[in-house]
Amino acid sequence: MSNLHDFLVKHAKFPFPQPDEDRSIDATDISLIEVGLLEREWKPNHAVRDNTLVQKLCSTLENILGDTFLAADAENQLLARFLPRIQRSARGREDLDWRDNPSERTSQKLLDKGVLEAIADCLWEYGAYDFLAAAENVADRGSSKVDYVVQVDGEDKALVEAKSPSVMKKVGESLPPRGVELTWARGQSLVRRILAKAALYLGLRRMEWLFLTCHNYWIVCRLVRDDDHPFLAYSPIISIEDSSVPFQALLGAILSIVKTVSVEPSEFSPDMELDTIVEEQDEGPLPEDDIDNGTAYSVSSEEEMSGLMVTSSSQNSPESFQVWMHLRPFSDNMLALPQCATNGKRRLWLTRFVGSGSTGNVWQCRFDDSVDLFIAKVVEVLRPADADNRKRLHNEFDVYLTLEKAYQSGQLRDHIAPRCYGAFEGDGVDVLILDLCDGVLNEWGELSDPEK
Ligand SMILES: Nc1ncnc2c1ncn2[C@@H]1O[C@H](COP(=O)(O)OP(=O)(O)OP(=O)(O)O)[C@@H](O)[C@H]1O
Known part of the structure; x- marks a missing residue:
């Protein structure tokens, strides 16, 4: 013993x-x-x-x-x-x-x-x-x-x-x-x-x-x-x-x-002396350029008109605490946002995480001052491999553009995919906005083969 x-x-x-x-x-x-x-x-x-x-x-x-x-x-x-x-x-x-x-x-x-x-x-x-x-x-x-x-x-x-x-x-x-x-x-x-x-x-x-x-x-x-x-x-x-x-x-x-036994506390005082770390040289625009975490920012009025802001922060948290990312439309984006998007400040709230697909993360979302729900497919480029996801999202958007042309020319009458309301990009982030296909996609596994 x-x-x-x-x-x-x-x-x-x-x-x-x-x-x-x-x-x-x-x-x-x-x-x-x-x-x-x-x-x-x-x-x-x-x-x-x-x-x-x-x-x-x-x-x-x-x-x-x-x-x-x-x-x-x-x-x-x-x-x-x-x-x-x-x-x-x-x-x-x-x-x-x-x-x-x-x-x-x-x-x-x-x-x-x-x-x-x-x-x-x-x-x-x-x-x-x-x-x-x-x-x-x-x-x-x-x-x-x-x-x-x-x-x-x-x-x-x-x-x-x-x-x-x-x-x-x-x-x-x-x-x-x-x-x-x-x-x-x-x-x-x-x-x-x-x-x-x-x-x-x-x-x-x-x-x-x-x-x-x-x-x-x-x-x-x-x-x-x-x-x-x-x-x-x-x-x-x-x-x-x-x-x-x-x-x-x-x-x-x-x-x-x-055992809920507390460990001796670690000390911190807001006025303690801190260190500065010299950042490694970063290429391209500073990441902060597209982020707003409560600090002042300026966006040109043209960007404001065509752009969008997105956050996963809760609407109940103070404005100064919310983390917003600025997005601009893809250069070939010719799809219009839904009517309800133009009521408020062109802000998109990610309200519920739906799941991850092979391209990116899918969120349920809604626009300012609106209760209508949509889907945002989000790709964040956080490591080199994410560049492939970004490419996939671009390809997916190309398909929506082709479909839109077919609908508009009358070639296709029935919508065969969720409707897309545009594609936006910010620093290291791409977002596709789609109709929420409530129930249908979630029950995909329950459909018989001919129904699929
Ligand atoms: N428009 C939509 N409405 C509702 N749910 C959706 C919508 N698009 C995707 N989802 C859900 O989000 C999750 C991930 O979907 P996503 O299409 O990104 O990936 P996937 O189904 O694995 O296919 P893929 O291989 O094409 O990425 C799935 O649970 C899917 O049901």
């Missing part, structure tokens, strides 16, 4: 596969549509370094585990999850997966078979808790996927986001020593983008803890909810090499939520 906490401090260690830190660095941008969904108390304005964040989690774990004892057979089972036994099969063959870690994909594999399996066993030994690391989780109404939502007895407790060793190294090196103001814009430097995304993942799911990791290195993020000054706290980067601290921190965060 041994004390579970002492056992973990001594044994919860994993191999340190050789990380390839020189690969190209690539991180998906933040979705401004999703930023619009954040509620005030979950939308931090600052990210602040907390040098003792990891120790706070380790102390919480120690308090929670207390004098829990581990029976000898459980101890033997758990030992197989950690160094040195995890590196070899029962018959002594070396597991080559632990040799090197070149990429994000490998990081995920190592997390799956290493830390996450061990957390599952520890939670079972400690309190017969069921643990699941649900992969590729999409938040309610959102579209970005966090790599893992860790669940205990079916409830979400913390997030884990896998990164490549090269991204972790770069972010670890450039973590601001004190803190920064968080900016909700696209095209930011890697460290700003990663911190904003961590806050976005947590805020959308209304959760406190997110662990960024490539298995070798870890950064802990904590979203501190507050009506006036919500903020994100981040730890310095820590290594798993010959250290059980990352494992203790993750288990501490999970158990703090399971």
Whole structure:
């Protein structure tokens, strides 16, 4: 018999596969549509370094585990999850997966078979808790996927986001020593983008803890909810090499939520001194050019006449808090918006997330001062692969244009597709506006083959 906490401090260690830190660095941008969904108390304005964040989690774990004892057979089972036994099969063959870690994909594999399996066993030994690391989780109404939502007895407790060793190294090196103001814009430097995304993942799911990791290195993020000054706290980067601290921190965060034990607070004061990060050179127009998050903006009157603004923010949130994106019509857009669009300020409210297709995200929407519902198909270009989605949306629009010509010339009399009311583009975003085919598309699967 041994004390579970002492056992973990001594044994919860994993191999340190050789990380390839020189690969190209690539991180998906933040979705401004999703930023619009954040509620005030979950939308931090600052990210602040907390040098003792990891120790706070380790102390919480120690308090929670207390004098829990581990029976000898459980101890033997758990030992197989950690160094040195995890590196070899029962018959002594070396597991080559632990040799090197070149990429994000490998990081995920190592997390799956290493830390996450061990957390599952520890939670079972400690309190017969069921643990699941649900992969590729999409938040309610959102579209970005966090790599893992860790669940205990079916409830979400913390997030884990896998990164490549090269991204972790770069972010670890450039973590601001004190803190920064968080900016909700696209095209930011890697460290700003990663911190904003961590806050976005947590805020959308209304959760406190997110662990960024490539298995070798870890950064802990904590979203501190507050009506006036919500903020994100981040730890310095820590290594798993010959250290059980990352494992203790993750288990501490999970158990703090399971057992509702508060972790010593992270501090932030609105007048504290912050760091400035020099942004990397960005090509093209500044992303802010098309975004309005309450600050003054100017659009030419011609743009105002033909353009559109779009948001996923709630109409109940204060105007200054709403996140609007300015859109202009595609150059070949000859389709007219519905009559109701011209009643108000040419603003489109995305009111309900319908689903994701192979092209983009589909939202139910309505125009200012109107109750009529429409569909907006939205493509945001957040990573290189999204350029293909944008192309698909353009092709889809070409089909609607061809159909419109056929209707107008009398070649086609019946509408054979939802009516399209135009295509618009902004900085990194394209939007198609369509009729809402309520019921019909949703019941597509129930139609017989001839009906389809
Ligand atoms: N005009 C519409 N009215 C109502 N729901 C729609 C409309 N267009 C799309 N949807 C819904 O939005 C979701 C995604 O649709 P979308 O057409 O983008 O993708 P898809 O059906 O997977 O096809 P594709 O491969 O063409 O992208 C589906 O659930 C679909 O029923």
